[in-house]
Amino acid sequence: MPMPWTYRHASREWRAILDDAKERMSLSSDNMAYTAIDAVFQVFRRRLTAPQGLDFATVLPCVPRAIFVAGWDVSAPPVPFAPRAELIAEVRRVRVNHNLTPETAIEATAWAIRRSTNRRDFERVLARLPAEAAAFWHVEVDDPAELEQRIV
Numbered sequence: 001m002p003m004p005w006t007y008r009h010a011s012r013e014w015r016a017i018l019d020d021a022k023e024r025m026s027l028s029s030d031n032m033a034y035t036a037i038d039a040v041f042q043v044f045r046r047r048l049t050a051p052q053g054l055d056f057a058t059v060l061p062c063v064p065r066a067i068f069v070a071g072w073d074v075s076a077p078p079v080p081f082a083p084r085a086e087l088i089a090e091v092r093r094v095r096v097n098h099n100l101t102p103e104t105a106i107e108a109t110a111w112a113i114r115r116s117t118n119r120r121d122f123e124r125v126l127a128r129l130p131a132e133a134a135a136f137w138h139v140e141v142d143d144p145a146e147l148e149q150r151i152v
């Protein structure tokens with residue numbers, strides 16, 4: 001079997017995601033963008049069971065997949081989804097002393113992730129998760145082509 005594309009081109013995919021998120025959030029460093037992405041993943045995965053989270057992770061490129069599962073206490077019971085403002089506040093509290101994450105972090109991360117994943121696979125997995133999961137990863141765009149997978 002050939003090596004999966006996402007493993008062969010992991011650095012290229014991750015660089016594109018990091019650059020997309022950094023630009024979308026108007027952040028000045030890779031570290032700031034990484035912190036924001038990681039915080040968004042932590043906030044989202046807290047609302048999933050381990051099987052649901054692993055199902056979601058399977059559609060992510062390999063580096064975001066690793067970030068999504070890193071340090072996850074899978075024995076913790078899921079917490080309910082909350083209004084967007086509360087989710088954003090939670091994102092901003094992750095590593096609070098090193099977090100300069102803007103209020104647009106969830107939307108910007110969703111935009112970057114959607115541009116790096118197969119749309120059909122991403123939507124298929126979201127459909128199996130709690131209804132609020134689709135709202136969490138929803139991105140409003142004027143042109144749907146904006147969210148087309150960039151690296152294929």
